[in-house]
């Protein structure tokens with residue numbers, strides 16, 4: 072096997088392991104948020120979790136370093152808080168996008184609760200910001216969100232399969248507008264939350280100022 076194939080294998084194996092750890096963390100968070108176990112069990116769990124966290128903290132990256140398993144240009148972000156399989160914060164949302172249109176699916180557990188039984192409004196905004204970002208990126212004009220307006224029409228139920236949609240609605244020079252919505256998978260035409268986002272494509276010097284350290288090739 073060539074060195075290149077071996078390194079691709081290692082990368083894929085690492086991504087699998089990161090996803091597995093993410094799944095375990097999501098299970099932990101879901102159980103920890105839903106548990107009514109005895110108080111003593113909570114204390115024991117806290118101790119065991121601190122023990123498990125210790126070795127992971129022995130080699131950590133700096134803020135200015137991209138995760139070794141990520142591929143920025145290829146759109147692989149293992150720890151993104153919405154789509155990252157390795158992020159305990161991410162449901163995660165599974166997204167397909169092309170030509171300025173994005174469709175996503177996810178189910179939110181009790182950890183995302185705002186009003187009892189329903190999603191926190193900030194979580195809905197976060198999901199939609201990400202979805203709009205995918206639509207905008209797939210249109211060929213990636214940018215950063217400079218404005219996000221959300222309208223909460225009906226509460227988003229937890230523990231229910233959701234369908235998220237987004238599409239580019241306007242392009243004006245460096246400014247791209249996209250609109251999106253959250254519905255349940257069962258009733259995709261009944262809109263629960265809508266969002267409109269304005270994205271701005273960065274000028275070269277803005278990209279350099281904001282992302283200079285992560286745009287440099289990784290030292291081997």
Ligand SMILES: CCCCCCCCCC(=O)SCCNC(=O)CCNC(=O)[C@H](O)C(C)(C)COP(=O)(O)OP(=O)(O)OC[C@H]1O[C@@H](n2cnc3c(N)ncnc32)[C@H](O)[C@@H]1OP(=O)(O)O
Nearest residue numbers: 146200201204205208215216217218244245246269271277
């Ligand atoms: C496949 C991967 C998918 C990834 C999805 C990720 C989704 C998540 C996306 C995010 O959450 S990004 C993080 C949140 N956003 C930020 O942190 C951005 C913070 N803002 C900035 O850093 C600056 O605003 C930015 C560098 C983006 C732009 O710089 P400026 O604000 O100086 O704007 P600039 O002077 O470059 O002007 C750009 C154009 O946009 C306009 N503009 C800027 N902000 C605006 C605003 N708020 N409303 C309306 N127009 C605005 C501005 O008027 C101007 O219009 P014109 O070209 O017609 O002159």
